[in-house]
Amino acid sequence: MAEWMFDGRGKASLILDGNKVRDSRGQVVGWINGSNVYSLNGNHIGWFEGGVIYDSDNSALAFTRNRTGSLPSVPGIGGTPGMPGFSGTPGRPGFSGTPGKPGRGGWSRHNAETCFA
Numbered sequence: 456m457a458e459w460m461f462d463g464r465g466k467a468s469l470i471l472d473g474n475k476v477r478d479s480r481g482q483v484v485g486w487i488n489g490s491n492v493y494s495l496n497g498n499h500i501g502w503f504e505g506g507v508i509y510d511s512d513n514s515a516l517a518f519t520r521n522r523t524g525s526l527p528s529v530p531g532i533g534g535t536p537g538m539p540g541f542s543g544t545p546g547r548p549g550f551s552g553t554p555g556k557p558g559r560g561g562w563s564r565h566n567a568e569t570c571f572a
Contacts, residue, residue, distance in 0.1 A: 457538060460508065460517035463562035465530035469508070469517045472541065476508070476571065481539035484571035488550055494571050497548035502556065510570065514560035517567040527561040 457472040469484075470477040476485035476492065485500060486493045492500045492508055501510040505524025508516045515526050563570075 457541075458519055459535050459538075460519055460567070461530070461532050462517050462567040463515065463530060465532045467533065467535050468567040470538070471506075471519060475544065477541065478568065478571070479536070479539065481541040483542065483545055486547060486550070491550070491553050493548075493550050495545065495548065497550045499551050499553055500571065508567075509559070510563040510565050511554070512560050512563070513557045514563040516563040516565060516570060525559070 457470050459467040460469040460471050462468045468479060470479070470481070474487045475483050476487065478484045484495060487503045490502050490504055492503050494500050499511070501508055501516060502513065506519035506522030507524030507526065510516045518524065518526060520532065
């Protein structure tokens, strides 16, 4: 079942749909493979642990409402929009290697809505 993910400001910005990450328009923008998160073209973007996407610096990028992963701080969550219609699922690419994971940081300097582009 798909669910909204919220950024560091508490804004609904991404959708977790099984092993897919979708943008707010319902387009697939990334993949989750194990605990790794990849862009559409297969580049490693970060990690997914306990309902939290961490970027390549291991800083929190987006989280689900019922996450168990750690956040640097918990923002107030804004209103949750209706779920958009979903586009078809593109073919999965080959995934790049997984880099070493740095120590956990604060909130990501990347924008959750554009980091997968």
